[in-house]
Amino acid sequence: MPQKTYNLGSILRETNIKADTLRAWERRYDLPKPARSAGGHRLYSERDLKIIRWLLQRQQEGMRISQAVNLWKSTITNGDDPLLDDKSNLFSLSKNNLTLQRFKNNWISACLDFDEASAEKTTHESFSLFLPESALLEIFIPAIREIGALWYEGKATIQQEHFASALLVRRLNALILSTPLPIRPETIVLACPPEEEHTLYLLVLAFFLRRKGFSVIYLGANVPIDQLKETVQKIHPQLLILTAQQLNTAATLSQTVKALSATVPVAYGGSIFETTPSVKKQINAYFLGDHIEKISPSIEEILATRELYPENTLANPLEALHEEFTLYRPAAHAHLITKFASLDFPLGPIINANDFLSNNVAAALYFGNFDVLSSELLWVKKLIENRHFEHITLDKYLESYVNAFLEIIGEKATPLALWLEQKINEIQESDR
16 A cells, blocks of 8 residues: 655644644754656655654644754664653653663763863753753652752762752742743642741742643742732732752641632642651641652643542641640750750750651641651651761660750650650660
């Protein structure tokens, strides 16, 4: 059976592409490659038609034509046929793992060397070869996590981590600016709750939603509850999404949900809910899941029903202690500082440790569950070990910490003291 062919007019009708645009593609990029009739007229095959549609689809997803052509040619070079593995799904991921690994390692090395030019070169090449979702999910977000792990292990500095994060945030802002105007009628507000300064997850989410055609109002880090409530009342969005990465900001997220869930459907996500999943039971909002590339169906379902999340208030057996802890926390910290100052101990690490631990203790008391503190204590223990602190061990610090609160609050602090003493015994047992 002879292969079906199309003349230029048929192609223009089938794809709605302009003739000048198609000729420019053929001239600049040699794609597609139509045959010629005896009279010199273009004759396009069925595959040519599919190639044009493929390129147009990539443009609709936000790629420049040069990026789409590079993606096509790199896929062909790697022995794959883009038409047999069409990446039209917004969150489809590349299968070229070796290339992805190489880009990720190159970017990490450049960031650790503070080599902005090399890092930007790798970034540009990555987004030229892969869909931006694939580049983010398979190269840059894993790279940021690896740099964070290196800092945790004492193998990278906080400056290196901040340098890498700043480069990625800058790129994300540029990607968001380049997205087309919204085509969906729904408006989604994105914000971090009070005290949450980590915006990377929120920015990625903003970009993905903009690529899906939603109108996105991005409010960024550390948004006070009253101001967020005022914004929601003014905008009347169809959905509010909050993100938190830490235990203490999971608590402020929960407080934000309580203040706003009666006026707008609220959804949430973030790494803390993956590491400490029990916290989710205390939050009356829609959980978006642990994998950011898979949240689109959840959002679509919420928007389809537009139902407020059912209220489910759980009793908090630690509510009274939470109030006492909040009231007397400054006095207990002062007591600790005085003690360590008398031992000629460097006060900077103690002040930081006090703030970190008390923020998380307050969150555990707010949620009515000390066990959510376990992973935070393990994090501190490993950090102390990796930093080779010689002045104090975690169990000795915790002993001083709990004694300070017993001294200031008295017997009301007994539940906290008993739980921390249990953890101290576990730490000492594991170190034997």
